[in-house]
Amino acid sequence: EDKVVQSPLSLVVHEGDTVTLNCSYEVTNFRSLLWYKQEKKAPTFLFMLTSSGIEKKSGRLSSILDKKELFSILNITATQTGDSAVYLCAVEAGFFGDNNDMRFGAGTRLTVKP
């Protein structure tokens, strides 16, 4: 069965810590993997990854994809309280014979304490 699994489900750290969030997947006809940040309302886009081994960076956040081992990681360095959110991983693939389906993991809830 096609699935996207995120770990850990929740994480509590202190400001300044570095965190690594994990996303593994089992899908047919993989196209892309996306990371989102969700605070109180709608998810906001962070990264899209389509090729193995190429790191995407935005400030203190970075992400990389391993298509051989079927996983991605999201790193956040020097965490701040504003990083507290649920981080969602989504995989776009041909789940039903069509290449536009999108499957989300359950998310990782990150809490950054002052």
Added chain:
Amino acid sequence: NAGVTQTPKFRVLKTGQSMTLLCAQDMNHEYMYWYRQDPGMGLRLIHYSVGEGTTAKGEVPDGYNVSRLKKQNFLLGLESAAPSQTSVYFCASRGPGHYNEQFFGPGTRLTVL
């Protein structure tokens, strides 16, 4: 640009009632999606559309219907609401082309009693 908008923001229904959720985007995006989000389950795709006049089933399509008569609008219908459809519903759009960011609407909180 308003981006992606959803109406209504909140709604309470009784079991068996019907309703339509409206999603509108002003970014000329080809792709549009409807998701539901339940506690501890992330986002689950209900239906999606890759262009005007087209729709396709996602992961959890049962009990819902959709229409994309105009490129900018994507409607989600519940013909006979059930308590299991109590959820937060998000619409999203994407484009131009396939490898682009997906923008989400603010969500609709639906309660079915």
